[in-house]
Amino acid sequence: MSASDPKLFVCEHPLIQHLLAEARDQRTGPMVFRRLLRQVGAMLAYEALRDLPRITRRIQTPMEAMEVQTMRAPVTIVPILRAGLGLADGMLEVLPDARMGHIGLFRDESTLNPVTYYEKLPEDIAGGPTLLVDPMLATGGSACEALAKLWGRNCVDVRFVCLVASPEGVKRLHELDPNVPIYTAAVDRQLNEKGYILPGLGDAGDRLYGTG
Numbered sequence: 001m002s003a004s005d006p007k008l009f010v011c012e013h014p015l016i017q018h019l020l021a022e023a024r025d026q027r028t029g030p031m032v033f034r035r036l037l038r039q040v041g042a043m044l045a046y047e048a049l050r051d052l053p054r055i056t057r058r059i060q061t062p063m064e065a066m067e068v069q070t071m072r073a074p075v076t077i078v079p080i081l082r083a084g085l086g087l088a089d090g091m092l093e094v095l096p097d098a099r100m101g102h103i104g105l106f107r108d109e110s111t112l113n114p115v116t117y118y119e120k121l122p123e124d125i126a127g128g129p130t131l132l133v134d135p136m137l138a139t140g141g142s143a144c145e146a147l148a149k150l151w152g153r154n155c156v157d158v159r160f161v162c163l164v165a166s167p168e169g170v171k172r173l174h175e176l177d178p179n180v181p182i183y184t185a186a187v188d189r190q191l192n193e194k195g196y197i198l199p200g201l202g203d204a205g206d207r208l209y210g211t212g
């Protein structure tokens with residue numbers, strides 16, 4: 001939790017920071033970059049789901065009966081395409097019964113406004129927690145647009161997970177809703193004039209897929 005923003009969680013675990021450091025390095029190519037995002041995605045999911053609602057069940061071990069705790073409802077992972085897929089792949093590997101929804105957005109390069117091109121979400125998405133996932137929270141336009149789409153589906157427990165945030169993006173998302181928790185590995189210095197995060201890691205989608 002940050003001192004000035006109780007819903008901003010900067011995940012400072014050394015393993016997360018190590019993976020982020022490698023991902024930032026411009027010498028890291030797409031194959032390693034994909035592996036890093038997958039690994040860090042799993043770790044960020046743990047961080048973001050620490051307070052996941054649970055239920056108590058009675059089971060029988062080979063020795064005796066006992067009460068165990070399990071998740072109350074399946075988590076839905078919603079990557080913002082394209083780059084969100086990089087983190088979401090790692091989350092899927094560690095989350096039992098997780099479902100995936102997809103929101104396709106790209107930033108118009110001249111206005112920096114998000115443009116929607118795809119949306120496919122589970123019908124009953126509102127029944128459990130949703131992880132909204134994108135490695136970069138830059139101007140915050142894409143995250144705000146995606147969040148509004150989830151609200152349109154009556155989602156109440158939405159957690160935004162990213163790898164690198166800008167102060168501008170955090171501010172914009174929390175101006176829209178101060179109660180949406182943001183989990184990130186870093187809050188960087190600032191945006192440049194083209195809306196890229198400094199020092200950042202460049203264009204996450206291009207680095208994942210070798211485009212650009």
Ligand code: PRP
Pocket residue numbers: 080081082083084105106107112114134135136137138139140141142143169195203204205206
């Ligand atoms: C990148 C990134 C976010 C968005 C962040 O996606 O993955 O979705 O920009 O910027 P914002 O906070 O200013 O909206 P991009 O639009 O480049 O699309 P891509 O994932 O297909 O590369």
Ligand code: URA
Pocket residue numbers: 083136138195196197198200201202203204205
């Ligand atoms: N999108 C990215 O992929 N990187 C940035 O720094 C900003 C937006």
